[in-house]
Amino acid sequence: MAVPPKRGKRVSRQTLIGEGGVSIISRRVNEMGFLYHDRRVDHGIDGEIELVADGNALNQVIMVQSKASNLPHAFETADSFQWTPKPEDLDYWLGGNAPVIVVLSRPAEDLAWWVDIRAEFSEPRRRVEGTVFVNKHTQVFDKSAAPAMMRIGVPRDSGLFLPPPPKKELLTSNLLPVEAFPNSIFVAPAAVKDYGAAWDILRDAPGEAAAWILHDRMVISFGDLRSRPLRGLCDGGVERHDAAEWADSDDEDRLHQFADLLRRTLVNDRRRDVQWHQDRHHMHFRATRNLSPRVVGRGNGKRGRTVFGPHYSKAEPERVSYYHHAAVNPRFRRIDGQWLCQLGVDYCFTHDGKKESSFADGLLAGIKRLERHPAVLGWTRMWEGYLQGDLLTAGSLLSVGRLLTFEVDRGIDDDWWGPAPTSSADDETADGGSDREVEAALTEAGVDQEDLLSLLNDMPAVPSTPVPIRPRAARRTAKRTPRPRGRDDRSSN
DSSP states (O other): OOOOOOOOOOOOHHHHHHHHHHHHHHHHHHHHTOEEEEOSSOSSOOEEEEEEETTEEEEEEEEEEEEEOSSOOBTOOSSEEEEOOOHHHHHHHHTSSSOEEEEEEEGGGTEEEEEEHHHHHSSHHHHHHOOEEEETTTSBOSGGGHHHHHHHHSOGGGOOOOOOOEEEEEEEOSEEEEEEOOSEEEEEEBSOSSHHHHHHHHHHSSSOOOOEEEETTEEEESSOTTSTTGGGGBOSOOEEEEHHHHHTOOOHHHHHHHHHHHHHHHHHHTTTTEEEETTTTEEEEOOOTTOOOEEESOBTTBOOEEEEEEEEOSSOTTSEEEEEEEEEEEEEEEETTEEEEEEEEEEEEESSSSSBOTTHHHHHHHHHHHOOHHHHHHHHHHHHHHHHTTTOOTTOSOEEOOOOEEEEEEEEOGGGSOOOOGGGOOSBOTTSOBHHHHHHHHHHTTOOHHHHHHHHTSOOOOOOOOOOOOOGGGOOOOOSOOOOOOOOOGGGO
16 A cells, blocks of 8 residues: 655745745845844744945844735736725834835746835825826835935934935036137228127128227227228228137237137128127027927937927917027137037027017026936037038037046935925026016916926937037147138128
């Protein structure tokens, strides 16, 4: 007669799954740089995360409950799923004095996500609803969750400062190096007293004029003042100077003249596309002839950015409320012997493509309130691409390089910064107007924030590559002989 085999201690499949979930937690916590302690007696808490900073234990802990299963979660998709805890578990977790997280794992696939119990269920309404939506991308329980663990585990009023771990970063500046400018500057006594009289002469003169300035009854230009049409502004002999002497001068007055001439030349070289706004001190893209949108930087798989376009009234969808023009304030500066063009992103709003909108101040204040770093960087890169060649007029007297970038080893991982407290929000906008005043102006103009956000969130340009600052001796000037350029808009000077 056969004897049945002796049955030993059996281990259930769920026990193995549960141990797998705890194993994932222990391993991931170790990868975060923290310590994980198992609890021998489990009454709804499986273990503790002990926080560590710079090798020092902080005496701060986070309670952890593991929920492991190899089955799909409720309403699970590629991006999220739902999880509903038991009411008695919630009461237990929320009744203690330490923060609690629940780690929802799938050991068979080595996946884990986490939920901050206090953050999700601190309000009575949320406790009654009882269900949370877990984002499978932002709530992954792995090394990337370390900053969040610190924010949860360290009380805000503890007075403890935890410096985030440093990292290398590539900083992109708003500085374009001036790579070439004409070899010569021409100076002559002026036959006019002001810019208005000068433009009266140039308006009827044949030919195209290079950019010029008036200073102490003298006409100064990169263009040859002995040739038409600029010679009409002169009253006497023309002197020719080496442009490099002005660029390297120690005389503050001469440096201001040179910077002014560079700025006017930049605008003049692209006068068919942009114009200078004297009151706003910026240059902006001109309107198209039929007032249709204008896009710059399109091609090679890039959608480009809309630098001019209509915006329609919210109340009357058929009526154009205003037109936006991408604008920039170019400021030329000499730093460490090198001339640079500093780009200050700006915006222009017109009623009909030419006349400034009566709501321009409110629109500008509104967009500045919504503006964030990615938007500024995107528009700065658009101007970089444009000034380097997009729609560039042949024979430009001035050329610029790529945005200067700098590699630093003291960057800060953005994940270690918590969300900004609402109390820190500044009630005043950049120009001193209150949010209420700005919103009133936008409402009067029939504009909502979504409309302005569409302008800010336009398609970003291609990132720049690192460009080191070259030594002073490496700067070069243009080898070509300057020739007369076209007539500026009156506002360009």
